[in-house]
Amino acid sequence: MAAGEFRLRVCYAKAGRARFLSHLEVMRALERSARRAALPYAVTKGFSPRMKAAFGPALPVGTAGEREYFDVWLTQPVPAPEALERLGSATPPDLRVAEARYVHEKGPSLTAAATVARYEVAVGGEGVTAELIEKALVTVVGEGRLEVEHKGKIKVFDLARSLPEEARVRSCGPPVILEVTTRMGQEGSLRPDVLLTEALSRVPCDGAVVSVTRTDILIEEEGVLRRPL
Amino acid sequence: MGPELWQRVETLLACVERPVRYIDSEWGARRVTDTEHRSVLLYPDTYEVGQANQGLAILYDRLNSTEGLSAERAYIPWVDMAARMRAAEVPLFSLESCSPVAGFDLFGITLPYELTYTNVLEALDLAGIPLNAADRSEGHPLVVGGGPCAYNPEPVARFFDAILIGEGEDAVVDIARAHLEAKRSGASRDEVLERFAGLPGVYVPQFYRSAAGGGVEPVGTAPSLVTKRALGDLGEHRPPVCPVVPYMDVVHDRFTVEVLRGCTRGCRFCQAGMVYRPVRERTADDIIRDVMEGLRCTGHDEVSLTSLSTTDHSQLEEVLRRLTSRLEGTGVTISLPSLRVDAFSVSMARLASGGRKSGLTFAPEAGTQRLRDVINKNVSEDDLIETVSRAFAAGWRRVKLYFMIGLPTETDEDIVGIGDLVTRVQRAARGAAPASDRGSVRISVSVSTFVPKAHTPFQWEGQVPVEDIFRRQEVLRSAMPRKGIDLSWHDAEVSFLEGVIARGGREVSEAIEHAWRAGARFDAWSERFDLATWREAFVSAGLDADAIASQSYERDERLPWRHISSGVSERYLWLERERAVAGVTTVDCSFDGCTGCDACGTLGVDIVLGGESRGRR
Structure with a gap:
């Protein structure tokens, strides 16, 4: 990292219509926000210099996120509240920025550090109740492992490892709202909609995942989960 | 209407490709939609193809900046979305307020390319608007066309209530205001169209009928010749400096400043070079101001200085020097469209690129000096070799060359x-x-098929039949170097269809409608293009497609587009055709004296270079 660079971490939402964006589109939109905000961003070296910025783990098209993060490196330390305000007025409301703070310049990247994600999953459909979903989850978790086919490849998840916390019912609905916490990273990231869809196939009902929102991305340190900001 | 319709649209988005095409809410989208007069502007292709279109961006900006008027955007939903919309009875909607297109006062459709015409019908049908202008009633919006293909409006004439010929900055406001005033006075649809027909540059097809000797003629008081609108001074209107900034990775995803309009190099095959005359430059100061403001407002990391021939701008070097110094260290890049074949262009590309050397594009167009003289492409082989040598000596390793086959x-x-x-x-x-780098030298050659276009010196020429084009492609293939060349072709069948439609008259609209009814959509997309569907459509319409494309005209025959004038006289076009056949070249009037095309006089517009008008000649 070059001398005199300041790593500003920004928390933003991917909400409303912006949930239909791909990760690449979110990245490009927020980089444009940073340029509109005229932040003194650092630029990478080489023949194709670009804004020095790094984003947290990707969200799929269609999934909203309440607290997503990116880091942008600045050449001058603009006070964080001022940077946040400038970014805020240069960002579309559906990608609103909520928080900004400087973080340790040499710390690990967001994708390396944040290994746990918390989701809010809405399940709807004929005959779906909170009890039924709980039963379905107990059944699938009891199987210990889950095979998921993705783009022609089979991925196997060890559910004890992939689910650091038990899923909780937040609202009995309809639709039933659950809080699901899963691990993500190099060994695979278990998508909560995949887990729920599998679980629902183990019980007699016409339930389906209606919507998924990632509510938090968390860093695990010595068994304790904390937010990146 | 908006929120309820959006909820219905939203439920369709979970299962379609690229839902980002339909969500609006981009930075820079304008939100005042409850004005007394409301327009919706459509690009007849998908969002990612049409979003960056400069013409529509200008009209959007002009209408939204004028009191009492507004404009929203619409695009053609991709086939998956269109199917879902039909199944759910969701009509074509505007992006900003998510209102049904049929509820607007004015439905503007740009005509960028002949192969988008089936999409025009798709748009009207999805909107629930009758395809035929004659079948529309008082409650329907006025469907107004414009754009590059308006110079031969006949193949789509009956689908439009009015078509604007030429530049839209002032005309679009004139049209919308005339409509608004007519609305206030309770005028009927026909009365509105009569007022439109009185506006300069506005063609109202239903006031014309097929003429005995070919082409069309006015019925009643409509003008016998509709002459294009042209701005006297580009500086009167700034380019849109706060345009919509897409989320999606669209075609031409960058900020754009049109640095000059028109080109008078006089290439005889080039419709744009004839119909956008005369040359009018923005000044260096205006360009710098607009680039800097536009980058601030959009946050783009690339700016393109566009025009038909940007290296012809008399202050280009100054512009590039000032911009590169102001943009240093920001990671923002400057791009120039295809370059003139000379040393100056290479040094300008070097100045703009700031060290990154992706590739250069040149267009010699023809392989022999004789033929380059015929088409008035004033480039010699020595120019090309010298220019390429300089580019490779300066560090470029990739060059792309454009050629055409099938030229007269x-x-x-x-x-x-x-x-x-x-x-x-x-x-x-x-x-x-350098010897160590020879392996990375890449030459791409892109070869298209010539389509003789309206309002050019070659407008009287028929198109070379497609079978002969295939044969000529084989001749070329065997004449190319064996190694190290990437040779690519424009599909000759696509060029053939383009030729049929571009050269056709009012009767061709029947074939377009048949093709659309048979499922033709997005014909400009190679995976969707199907000539067989079109061949059947022409047969169903009782037309001989090959004859339309290959028909040559005599000097005095009535061409299907003879009632439309770009300002360049038919007399001059014929003179240029005679000079072409004789292999005599013509100079560039912006620099070497008037060549007598009559555009300046007819349009009442002067050549403007570096902020100064050259007196009208």
């Missing part, structure tokens, strides 16, 4: 000439690159 008077010798020229370019490129 072309023989196999001219085609073999392309192969010879490319061989020499390759040798020069390898010679200029």
Whole structure:
């Protein structure tokens, strides 16, 4: 990292219509926000210099996120509240920025550090109740492992490892709202909609995942989960 | 209407490709939609193809900046979305307020390319608006066309209530205001159209009928010749500096400043070079101001200085020097469209690129000096070799060359000439690159099929039949160097269809409608293009497509577009055709004196270079 660079971490939402964006589109939109905000961003070296910025783990098209993060490196330390305000007025409301703070310049990247994600999953459909979903989850978790086919490849998840916390019912609905916490990273990231869809196939009902929102991305340190900001 | 319709649209988005096409809410989208007069502007292709279109961006900006008027955007939903919309009875909607297109006062459709015409019908049908202008009633929006293909409006004439010929900055406001005033006075649809027909540059097809000797003629008081609108001074209107900034990775995803309009190099095959005359430049100061403001407002990391021939701008070097110094260290890049074949262009590209050397594009167009003289492409082989050598010596390793086949008077010798020229370019490129780097030298050659277009000196020429084009492609293939060349073709069948539609008259609209009814959509997308559907459509319409494309006209015959004037006189076009056949070249009037095309006088507009008008001649 070059001398005199300041790593500003920004928390933003991917909400409303912006949930239909791909990760690449979110990245490009927020980089444009940073340029509109005229932040003194650092630029990478080489023949194709670009804004020095790094984003947290990707969200799929269609999934909203309440607290997503990116880091942008600045050449001058603009006070964080001022940077946040400038970014805020240069960002579309559906990608609103909520928080900004400087973080340790040499710390690990967001994708390396944040290994746990918390989701809010809405399940709807004929005959779906909170009890039924709980039963379905107990059944699938009891199987210990889950095979998921993705783009022609089979991925196997060890559910004890992939689910650091038990899923909780937040609202009995309809639709039933659950809080699901899963691990993500190099060994695979278990998508909560995949887990729920599998679980629902183990019980007699016409339930389906209606919507998924990632509510938090968390860093695990010595068994304790904390937010990146 | 908006929120309820959006909820219905939203439920369709979970299962379609690229839902980002339909969500609006981008930075820079304008939100005042409850004005007394409301327009919706459509690009007849998908969002990512149409979003960056400069013409529509200008009209959007002009309408939204005028009191009492507003404009929203619409695009053609991709086939998956269109199917879902029909199944759910969701009509074509505007992005900003998510209102049904049929509820607007004015439905503007740009005509960028002949192969988007089935999409025009798709738009009208999805909107629930009758395809035929004659079948529309008081409650329907006025459907108004415009854009590059308006110079031969006949193939789509009956689908439009009015078509604007020429530049839209002032005209679009004139049209919308005339409509608004007519609305206030309770005028009927026909009365509105009568007022439109009185506006300069506005063609109202239903006031014209087919004429005995070919073409169309006015019925009643409509003008017998509709002459294009042209701005006297580009500086009167700034380019849109706060345009919509897409989320999606669209075609031409960058900020754009049109640095000059028109080109008078006089290439005889080039419709744009004839119909956008005269040359009018923005000043260096205006360009710098608009680029800096636009980058601030959009946050783009690339700015393109566009025009038909940007290296012709009299202050380009100053512009690039000032911009590169102001943009240093920001990671923002400057791009120039295709370059003139000379040393100056290479040094300008070097100045703009700031060290990154992706590739340069040149267009010699023809393989022999004889044929380049016929088409008035004033480039010599020495120019090309010299330019390529400089580019490779300066560090570029990739060059792309554009050629055409099927040009008037072309023989196999001219085609073999392309192969010879490319061989020499390759040798020069390898010679200029350092020995260690010779392996990375890449020459791309892109070959398109010539389509004789309206309002050019070649408008009287028929198109070379497609079978003969295939044969000529084989001649070229065997004349090309064996190694190190990426040769690509424009699909000759696509060019053929383009030719049929571009050269056709009012009767061609029947075939377009048949093709659309048979499922033709997105014909400009290679995976969707199907000539067989079109061939059947022409048969169903009782037309001979091959005859339309290959028909040559005599000097005095009535061309299907003879009632439309770009300002360049037919007399001049014929003179240029005679000079072409004789292999005599014509100079560029912006620099070397008037060549007598009559555009300045007819349009009442002067050449403007570096902020100064050259007196009208």
